[in-house]
Amino acid sequence: MAFVVETGAGVPNANSYASVSDADSYVADRGITGWSTLTNTIKQQALIKATDYLEATYRDAWKGNRITVTQTLSWPRTNVIIDGFLLDANAIPFAVEYACIEMALRASTGETLIADQGQKVKREKIDVIEIEYQDYSDPSQRYIFVNRMLSPYILSSVDGGLGQVRIMRT
Numbered sequence: 341m342a343f344v345v346e347t348g349a350g351v352p353n354a355n356s357y358a359s360v361s362d363a364d365s366y367v368a369d370r371g372i373t374g375w376s377t378l379t380n381t382i383k384q385q386a387l388i389k390a391t392d393y394l395e396a397t398y399r400d401a402w403k404g405n406r407i408t409v410t411q412t413l414s415w416p417r418t419n420v421i422i423d424g425f426l427l428d429a430n431a432i433p434f435a436v437e438y439a440c441i442e443m444a445l446r447a448s449t450g451e452t453l454i455a456d457q458g459q460k461v462k463r464e465k466i467d468v469i470e471i472e473y474q475d476y477s478d479p480s481q482r483y484i485f486v487n488r489m490l491s492p493y494i495l496s497s498v499d500g501g502l503g504q505v506r507i508m509r510t
């Protein structure tokens with residue numbers, strides 16, 4: 341499969357919200373090490389995995405509507421108002437692109453962004469080391485920085501936010 345970046349046009353076969361060059365700039369601006377040593381292929385794969393994560397996590401929670409029925413990804417979108425301003429329907433917000441890059445950094449290290457979940461560990465003892473997890477704790481990994489970065493673009497709990505279903509009358 342080819343590496344195809346969403347341009348804001350609703351590209352039918354796009355599989356990334358960020359280009360390698362944009363990711364390289366973002367990482368360099370923040371002094372993050374390690375990314376520059378990766379090959380372009382590994383960077384592209386990480387950006388695709390990151391986009392897959394964003395789609396799987398936020399697809400039903402974004403504000404607004406997709407601009408075309410044929411676009412692969414959730415962005416670009418129409419009718420998105422942030423801080424009282426209507427966003428351009430032919431653009432990908434920087435926060436979405438940056439969140440993609442942040443998740444790509446994690447994916448490039450081999451981290452599984454959405455892991456399969458099994459039985460929760462109550463207690464595990466190996467020799468003298470013992471681990472016991474809090475009762476009723478969620479075993480899934482949370483990416484607080486990315487969640488906060490994207491929060492203006494996510495429906496609030498009042499209007500059908502993450503973890504809730506949006507119902508639309510036709």
